[in-house]
Amino acid sequence: MSLHLIIGDKLYSSWSLRGALALDLAKAPYSEELIKLNQPDTRERLLKHSPTGKVPLLKSEHGTIADSMAIAEYLAEQFPDAGLWPDDVAARAQARSACAQMHAGFFAMRGNMPFDLSRDAPLETVPAEVQADIERMLALWAECRAAATDAGPFLFGKVSLADAFFAPIAVRLRTYRVKLPTVAEAYVETIYQWPAFKAWQKAGLEEVGK
Template sequence: MSYHLIIGDKLYSSWSLRGALALELAGAPYEETLIKLNQPDTRARLLAYSATGKVPLLKTEHGIIADSLAIAEYLNEQHPEAQLWPADITARAQARSACAQMHSGFFALRGAMPFDLSRDEALESVALDVQVDIDRIVALWAECRLAAKDSGSFLFGKPSLVDAFFAPVAVRLRTYRVEVPAEAAAYIETIYNWPAFQAWQKAGLAEREG
């Protein structure tokens, strides 16, 4: 099976990171095309692949899959051997719930703390709605850990799609120097030690240097 992933800048595109991590979890080889965002020709280049004009996009034998959550579920169906969701039904339900909450929420945090792998500076002040989002994320991670049935330092023990979805959040909390409880800090460290994330991070930082 052949895949072609269309992404934005690795330095700045958090949703592209989710799609790439999902593919890495699936163990599926894929071709990658990077389209630089916020350029005069960005939209035209993206529309050549999909009417959404957004990244990530996954070209498959079944057509173009748009949106990182749809990509994740498609890969789960195509690669059941990879066990992209937790095996336990209760843990799996919680993992899907956490991904959905991330996918459709936390707008205050996203707006105030744009994704930038190269950043290393705290906000001058944290607005109340941003702090509410941070507190909810920390609580959500703790809920995931409580529901986990497998041992390991990822949210449900072994790396899964839920970690792909929260990796960009871990980056935001690290790069904006947000103080979090020890358990959340340990999870952020787990993401930063994840080889699949490290490869993306290295490539993203190289974009800035280039």
């Protein structure tokens, strides 16, 4: 199967990170094309690939798939033996629910804490709605852990698509120096030690100043 992933800057594009981590989980060989964001020709270049004008985009033999959630589900279908979702039915349902909640919400956190792998400073003031998002996020992670049936340091024990979706949140919590409970801090560290994430982080930090 020929797969081609179109992404934005690794330094700034949290949604692109999700797509790349999903492909890594699927152990799917793919080629990669980076289109720099916030440039005069960015939208024009993206529209050549998809009418959404957004990243990530996955080109496959079945067409161009837009949106990281759709990419994740496509890969789970095409690579069923990779175990992208938890094996247990209840855990799998919770994983999908958690990813959908993240995908469709947490706008205060995302808006006030832009994804930037190179950042290392707290917000001067934390708006109430951001604090509420952080607290809900920590509760959601706890709900995932409670539903897990596998052992391990990831949200559902074994690494899954849930971790691909929440990795950018872990980055925000660390780069904005959010004080976390021990369990949540350990999970953030798990993400930072994930080889696929470390490779992305290294490439993203190399973009600084380019």
